[in-house]
Amino acid sequence: MLFQLWSSEIKNFSIEDVEKNLWARQAGFDDKSLARSVNEFNLAFTKYGINSCMQKIVFLALGYAETRFKSLGEEISSFNSSKSIYKGRGFHQLTGTRDGNGFYNSPGPYENYATAVGNQNIISHPDLICKNIHYAIDSAGWFWTDPNWGKKVPLWSSSSNVKYIKFRADYFSKALGKPLNEVSHLVEDDEKYFWLQAKLLNGYPKGEKLEIDPNGWKTRKNAFDILKNNVFEFNIRCKGNDGLKFNGKWHDPVDNPQRTKYNSYGYVKPENGAYGNVRNNGSKYHSGLDLFALPDITPIYAPLDCTIAGITEGPVGGKVVRIKIDKTKDLLEQEKIVNYKLEFKHEEMGINIKETDSVYFIYMHLSAIPSKKLFTTKDVGKKIKAGEIIGYTGVTGNANGIPSPHLHLEVATVMDPFNNGGRTKRTNPARFIKLNSYDTKEQDDASKKNHNIKYE
Ligand SMILES: [Zn+2]
Numbered sequence: 411m412l413f414q415l416w417s418s419e420i421k422n423f424s425i426e427d428v429e430k431n432l433w434a435r436q437a438g439f440d441d442k443s444l445a446r447s448v449n450e451f452n453l454a455f456t457k458y459g460i461n462s463c464m465q466k467i468v469f470l471a472l473g474y475a476e477t478r479f480k481s482l483g484e485e486i487s488s489f490n491s492s493k494s495i496y497k498g499r500g501f502h503q504l505t506g507t508r509d510g511n512g513f514y515n516s517p518g519p520y521e522n523y524a525t526a527v528g529n530q531n532i533i534s535h536p537d538l539i540c541k542n543i544h545y546a547i548d549s550a551g552w553f554w555t556d557p558n559w560g561k562k563v564p565l566w567s568s569s570s571n572v573k574y575i576k577f578r579a580d581y582f583s584k585a586l587g588k589p590l591n592e593v594s595h596l597v598e599d600d601e602k603y604f605w606l607q608a609k610l611l612n613g614y615p616k617g618e619k620l621e622i623d624p625n626g627w628k629t630r631k632n633a634f635d636i637l638k639n640n641v642f643e644f645n646i647r648c649k650g651n652d653g654l655k656f657n658g659k660w661h662d663p664v665d666n667p668q669r670t671k672y673n674s675y676g677y678v679k680p681e682n683g684a685y686g687n688v689r690n691n692g693s694k695y696h697s698g699l700d701l702f703a704l705p706d707i708t709p710i711y712a713p714l715d716c717t718i719a720g721i722t723e724g725p726v727g728g729k730v731v732r733i734k735i736d737k738t739k740d741l742l743e744q745e746k747i748v749n750y751k752l753e754f755k756h757e758e759m760g761i762n763i764k765e766t767d768s769v770y771f772i773y774m775h776l777s778a779i780p781s782k783k784l785f786t787t788k789d790v791g792k793k794i795k796a797g798e799i800i801g802y803t804g805v806t807g808n809a810n811g812i813p814s815p816h817l818h819l820e821v822a823t824v825m826d827p828f829n830n831g832g833r834t835k836r837t838n839p840a841r842f843i844k845l846n847s848y849d850t851k852e853q854d855d856a857s858k859k860n861h862n863i864k865y866e
Contacts (some may be wrong), residue, residue, distance in 0.1 A: 448709070450543055452661065452797030454551030458591070461650035461659075465594040467641075468604060471633040472611055473550055475626045479565040496520050499539040502550035502611060506536075522559035523549055555591040561610055562589050574617050577649045581620070582606055585746030597772065606632060660744045660842075661711045661797035661820055663701065668846045670700040671815040671853040680848050683816065686758030696772070697827070698820035699839040702853055703803035706777045706813045710801050711843070714740045719770060719825050720788050725776035727818070728806025731785060731824055733794065735769045741842060750841045760821075760837035767823045771839075774818040813857035849865040 451470075454460065462471055476498070485491060485498035485505075492498075494514035496506020507518030517524075517533050525574045526534040527548070532538050553560050564586045566579035579586065585593045585603055590610065596603040608624040622628065638644045670683035679686045683700035703710075720732035735741050742765060752759065763769060777783065782802040785792070794800060803817045819839045820827065821848060828836040 424841045447547070448544055448545040448797045449797075450649070452711070452799075453795060454547050456553040456795045456797055457548070458551035460554065460591055462595070463642045463644055464598050465591055467634065467637040467644070468594040468597055468607060468746050468846065469550070469554055471593070471604075471630060471637050472608055473609070474633040475630040476503045476611060477501060494537055496558050499536060500546040501547040502553050504539055504549050504553055515693040519559065519742070520554065522556075523552055523722060526552055526556065527561065544733050547621050551763070553590075555589050560589050563587060563593060563606065563610065572809075574619075577620070604630075604679075612798070624633070657738050659714055659796055660747075661713055663705050663713055664708055664712055664803070664817055664844055666846055667843050668702050668848045668850065668853070669840075670816045670856045671848040671850070674809075674812040676813040676857055680690070681754035681757065683848075684754050684757040685760060685836075686691070687839065689752055692756040695833065696757060697836060698818045699843070700814070700816040700818055701843075702848065702850075702856070703815060703817045704852075704856060705804045706779050706782060706802055708771050708803040708817070709799040710776070712796055712798045712801060712815060713744075713771060714796045716796075717796050718785055718789050718794060718800075720790060721785050724807065726807050726808060728805065729774075729776040731773045731776060731801050731803075732771075734798065734825070734832045735771065736793075737771050738765050738767055739762065741769055744842050748840075748844050749843055750838070751841075758838060759841070761823070761834065763821075763823065763837055770820075770822050770825050772820040772827075773803075773823065774820070775800065775804055775809040777802040778806050779804070782796060813859075814853070817857060 455466060461559065465721075467473050485503060490512045491514055492507070494506060496504075496517055498505045500773045501857040504519055504523065504717065506514035506520055507516040509515050520536055520539075521533055524530050525766055527545075529538075530547070539549050563585045566575045566582070568576055568579035568583070570579065582603070584596050585606060590607050593603050593607055597607075603741045605627075608627065608630050612624040620703075642648055667681055671678060671680050673679035673682040673689075682696065683702075685696060685699055687693065689696055708733075713735075715736045718731070718735060719732070719734040722730045722732075724730065742763060745763070750759075779802070782804070784799065784801050803815070805811065805815055809816065809818070820836060821839045821842070822831075822836045824830045824835045825834075
């Protein structure tokens, strides 16, 4: 997601460009990797209920501007605010309360946030919020949503004698008293509420006239438009012609999911990546969906809240992670949204999942790099949130050296369908994933490279 956000601004980008330009890069964070930032955003979205497209767009657009083109984790300027103990820090620039001398030396929201997350060190070491990538993003999620201590629209009263209060009460009538996350829903119909959110994050001085735009208004608007139109493709993916609603619970197993265009001999055979008797003219079964993925750099995600069910390794599947979905009902909701139609002659739907079924997602051929292995057998039973990174794709098992590096994904009602039930226990994973086009330059380029990389 972030990858797409930055890439839409940088022409001819590479992974290195993207990483170099990521806001965390310059900001002195403990972990500057793209994967970690993406993971932290997804965690905050889940934890704080930043679910809909519009909520995410507004949250990201304002954070982007608050960190000044994602270059700063803390406020650095010649103003008093920047010399304060509790100056602006983190993705939404959490700022303390102003004292009589104009410095923000009283902890204010820092104290409330410390209590909310149970870490009093934040008060004595406020730099945690600009040095630790988790707190930098988590603090913004908290400030954006907390009903008691987060940033809310004041309860301006339209019966007030004070002119500007009355004006604001009438003009922003739908937003009064709401946390900023809730106000995001109003932005779709009326962009003035985005203006209001920016103004409140920035500080909305008493008596100020409406026409004075918030600091960096053009940047904010620009970030909003890029996110809405290019990254989220709001009108296509979030609304859709058929009333398609974004399911905030679901996260695709990989970003930009597309089936493999090439087969393992380098021929254009997209059907080979589909589920069913799709290979050798309908005579050879493929037990999952092959999602194109560059090895060792493509994170795989938990699609829904789930539990780690198995960590194994073998000559065919290579390194394998199995997860069990906590609520099958959520998966069935996603299936309805996608409403998948078979694309190839021999492709099959597989079994129909029922709400009472246990459902497992099985991720195969994962990375051989030790640091990319996030779980061991000791982690079996561990709870994982939707959108959390659970590993990285690779070319282990029989996927070594092929021109179509991919994640082989299976969805089954048993943990080990290979030894227990086979196709009577499996379903077509494409039922749950909105696939993008497989005909991409990325796949063409990848097919020319040798992915047979050995790691010690
Ligand atoms: Zn496969």
